[in-house]
Amino acid sequence: MRKVTSLLPALAALLLLTACGSEQAGTPGAATSASGTAATTPPVDGVRITSVTIPSATPTPNSDGFSVHADSLPTGDSGISAAYEVTNNGTEALTYTILFDFTTDTGEVMGNSHETVRSVGPGTTERGTVRLGVLAPGASPVTRVKVSRVTKVPAVEAPPASGECPPSGIRLTTDDGDAAMGLRVVGLHLENCGKRDYSLDGYPLLELLDEDLSPIQGVRIVHGSGGISTGTGFDEPARPLVLKSGERALSGLMWRNTTESGAAVDVPYVRVRPERGADPVTVTPHLDLGTTGKLAVRAWSRPSQ
Structure with missing residues (x-):
């Protein structure tokens, strides 16, 4: 007699894969995975995005073992972030102020964030993470993060950080x-x-x-x-x-x-x-x-x- 193989385990696996979404590896500043996708965006004035994290639905098996549901994100946080690095190819320490844009596939800006990286020495690289925070109600899905503008000044001439008093007083x-x-x-x-x-x-x-x-x-x-x-x-x-x-x-x-x-x-x-x-x-x-x-x-x- 021919053996009959159950289709239920295969069907459950298919449901899990479908709910997890997909990654767009190699696409500049784009990702759909909560674990992050490596980015290949070229540097802008020494600033480069190295990976982008855009959460998708996270499937969790129900008690029956076959169907799935999406876990919600923490209240007040979109979960969208980008890891970046700043490389100073100059000859003196610089302070960088970077404007990051969080955009849709068509380039429409849904939010932005400024990051300041202080006193990056010549020939050195500093790394950080920028986070979007809360998306405005009704905003279109964010799929990309890009470096919109970079300003850099000699570290000794940079405006002080909040709460900091320079030696000049x-x-x-x-x-x-x-x-x-x-x-x-x-x-x-x-x-x-x-x-x-x-x-x-x-x-x-x-x-x-x-x-x-x-x-x-x-x-x-x-x-x-x-x-x-x-x-x-x-x-x-x-x-x-x-x-x-x-x-x-x-x-x-x-x-x-x-x-x-x-x-x-x-x-x-x-x-x-x-x-x-x-x-x-x-x-x-x-x-x-x-x-x-x-x-x-x-x-x-x-x-x-």
């Missing part, structure tokens, strides 16, 4: 800025985090730098609004200030991104000194000056209460 940072109808404003924030009083009288000193940290020529830096816009507080006169420990001062940059005839000018880096002789801090406001050729700077003042 002066913490200088920028905010995210504001934009409306082509008008751009970015705030410069200075805090005396040291123990001694700190005196200011006038305007911060600025150097505009290109992607290679070389000076950009042809842009006029004006004290006050320079006619760019009124009612912004930029035309308030400079007054002497003495900041005691823990006190703050505010300045700012203002410009329009109007583009007419001629080549548009973009300024990725600005080297700032709070006053003459002070240690420089290089910030990355990415000034899209268009063809205006003008940047306004506001005098140091105390923040309004």
Whole structure:
């Protein structure tokens, strides 16, 4: 008599494989496996994504041993992440700020995240992981992670980390800025985090730098609004200030991104000194000056209460 083989174990295995999804190995910045898929994306300014993790349904056998169901992800976490590495091929220690985009197959950005990697020495590689966190309600499925933008400054000129006080005792940072109808404003924030009083009288000193940290020529830096816009507080006169420990001062940059005839000018880096002789801090406001050729700077003042 011919032996009959049961089809139930094979059917259960087929169900498990179908529910687990598939991996897209070798696809730049793409994965559908919770265990991660190696990425072959080329480096962007020394930053390379090495693997991407995008969870799929995780099957768990039911009590009957044959059907499966999907386990849910932890509340408040998409589970989407990417491992990356930063390699400094330069000759001095650099601090990197990286913008990662989490996108669909068509390139639509569903979320992004900034990562700062500090003091990467020359010839060395640092590794880290960036996580998306929570996806917005109704967002399309994320299938890719890419390096959208990289800025890097000499480590000795990088803005301090949150809560860190530099040896100078002066913490200088920028905010995210504001934009409306082509008008751009970015705030410069200075805090005396040291123990001694700190005196200011006038305007911060600025150097505009290109992607290679070389000076950009042809842009006029004006004290006050320079006619760019009124009612912004930029035309308030400079007054002497003495900041005691823990006190703050505010300045700012203002410009329009109007583009007419001629080549548009973009300024990725600005080297700032709070006053003459002070240690420089290089910030990355990415000034899209268009063809205006003008940047306004506001005098140091105390923040309004």
